[in-house]
Amino acid sequence: MTTSQNDRLAAAIEAAQNQPPRRFVITGGPSAGKDDVIAELIRHGIPCMETEPGREIYRKHRQRLGRHLRTEDRREYAAEVLEAFIAEFEGHKHGFRFYNRGIPDSYGWERFFGLAPTIQLEKANRVYRYDTVFVLDPLDTFEDPDDIVWAKEREIRRVHELIVQGYYDAGYEPTFVPAESAEYRLDYILTNVRIPKPQR
Amino acid sequence: MPHEPPNLDDEFLRSSLASLLRKGLPVATGKADPSLLSLRAVLVRAVDPADTASRVAALNAVLRTLLLRFDDARYAEAVRALFGLSPGKAGTTLTQRREAAAKACGHDVDHFRKRVEPRLVERLAWMLWQDSEQFRAVPAAAPRLTLAPKNMPTLPADVFAWELAEHETQLSRVWASLYALRAELLTLDRMAAMGADRQEVIRQAVTSAWRYGVLRADVDDYLDAYPSGGFGALADASPDDLVALAGWTPSLGTDAVDKLTHAGRTHRDRDGFVIAMRAEVALGNAWAAPWLDRRITTDKDTTA
Structure with missing residues (x-):
């Protein structure tokens, strides 16, 4: 049973390689459990973007500046992140692929800092369209004292809502993924895009 | 809920x-x-x-x-x-x-x-x-602290999480500087009210001025990073309002505030601040005068 179900998933991945590209975004605020879902995708050999390009670019900018990014630095950072997302998008030619955040996350980023979306972002959003957007509902960690150490839950929630709003602004109708285990969420996502679920 | x-x-x-x-x-x-x-x-x-x-x-x-x-x-x-x-x-x-x-x-x-x-x-x-x-605007208030967890917390590898952590860092710096100034101003008020030695009051006034400069610099840095309209917890507060939370300070002109802020930014230590501000005699007098005047009044009250 396990083998046949996983065979079906492998067959679906292979068959999709001869078909036009389908792109699915997985997004959400910090503490939404995104990395766990991405890890599940990787574990089952489902094509996906492993790391969010923003992380490395952010590290590079901080290193170059020798300090925290200020308002005047954030445009340059955002432009570079946008370029990376576009390259990822264009690089994918066949089959389905999951993305660790997408171009419209930049709307949330800009709003986060009180900036208006750039012309480049607006243009990229019109040209590069994803097939489905999955928003991971925040994991309820309100009672988790660990969370309070690095950021208040209130601000985590604000960031999350701004990211969701960004996708609406970009003209998407996101699918909300309930706050459950990574396995459940992966199954939920795959069912939504009609890809066979892995058997565990 | x-x-x-x-x-x-x-x-x-x-x-x-x-x-x-x-x-x-x-x-x-x-x-x-x-x-x-x-x-x-x-x-x-x-x-x-x-x-x-x-x-x-x-x-x-x-x-x-x-x-x-x-x-x-x-x-x-x-x-x-x-x-x-x-x-x-x-x-x-x-x-x-x-x-x-x-x-x-x-x-x-x-x-x-x-x-x-x-x-x-x-x-x-x-x-x-x-x-x-x-999304309700909250009045400026120091972050609520809680006991550290037993296990080391894990910050997600996520730029938004990093930004939130950075914000918490800068916010903590502002509040640390604000309370540091508050402590010095309270001490200064008490010394003046007790009619302490003039030189001691001047020395304490200089310490307060140093803390004032450092706080101004930290507030400016914070508001540069998190300007009005953004998500920052203090983004909608003015520097004057934030500094006023520490306690009463003399009303100073823009030029004097700028000088103290610059010295506070470039000299985080008291000695360096004093050296940088040594030539600013008029500013020093304007800053210390209210407490020295208060000390004289108190002295007279005591004598009478």
């Missing part, structure tokens, strides 16, 4: 949402209740909060999000149909949407309209109120 539900009987949210039912979603520009468009949840999400169309777009997104996450599974599909969110229901009449909603939850239409619909609208109003609470 973080808060108890308020009594929404008299709340405008419920009546505003009920009035939206006539046309359903999406809300058209010019048809939205101005009160709904003024909710912080809407303003914060609008691309241009000054533009009505942008606020209407944000309101539509908020309502769609709430309907998609409606927290009563039995009625989730019904409430979406009622507001016209279900496929094929946008633009249909209220009667048609109500029929679809009643069918989705297995009720007779009449019963649904009289008994179920008001409760669904009330529930949605409560969700909207909760959502807005998350």
Whole structure:
């Protein structure tokens, strides 16, 4: 049973390689459990973007500046992140692929800092369209004292809502993924895009 | 839930949402209740909060999000149909949407309209109120501290998480500097009131000026990073208001404030600050004079 179900998933991945590209975004605020879902995708050999390009670019900018990014630095950072997302998008030619955040996350980023979306972002959003957007509902960690150490839950929630709003602004109708285990969420996502679920 | 539900009987949210039912979603520009468009949840999400169309777009997104996450599974599909969110229901009449909603939850239409619909609208109003609470402006207040966890916390590898952590760092620095100035000002007030030695009061006044400069520099750095309109906890506060939280300080001109701020930024240590400000005799006198005057008055009072 396990083998046949996983065979079906492998067959679906292979068959999709001869078909036009389908792109699915997985997004959400910090503490939404995104990395766990991405890890599940990787574990089952489902094509996906492993790391969010923003992380490395952010590290590079901080290193170059020798300090925290200020308002005047954030445009340059955002432009570079946008370029990376576009390259990822264009690089994918066949089959389905999951993305660790997408171009419209930049709307949330800009709003986060009180900036208006750039012309480049607006243009990229019109040209590069994803097939489905999955928003991971925040994991309820309100009672988790660990969370309070690095950021208040209130601000985590604000960031999350701004990211969701960004996708609406970009003209998407996101699918909300309930706050459950990574396995459940992966199954939920795959069912939504009609890809066979892995058997565990 | 973080808060108890308020009594929404008299709340405008419920009546505003009920009035939206006539046309359903999406809300058209010019048809939205101005009160709904003024909710912080809407303003914060609008691309241009000054533009009505942008606020209407944000309101539509908020309502769609709430309907998609409606927290009563039995009625989730019904409430979406009622507001016209279900496929094929946008633009249909209220009667048609109500029929679809009643069918989705297995009720007779009449019963649904009289008994179920008001409760669904009330529930949605409560969700909207909760959502807005998350974006409510909070007065400047020091972050609440809690006991450190037993296990080392894990910060996610996520740029948004890093930014939030950076914000917490800078916020903590501002409050640390603010309380440091407060401590020095309290000491200075007490020394002046007790008629302490003149040189001791001057020395304490210089310490306070140093802390004042450092705080000004930290506030400026914070507001540079998190300007008004952004998400920063202190983004809407003015530097003067923040500094005033530490206690009373003499009123200084812009030039004097700039000099103290510059010295506070370039010299985080007291000795370096004193050397940098050594030539600023007039400024030093203007800063210390109120406490020295107070000390003299106290002296006279004591003598009398």
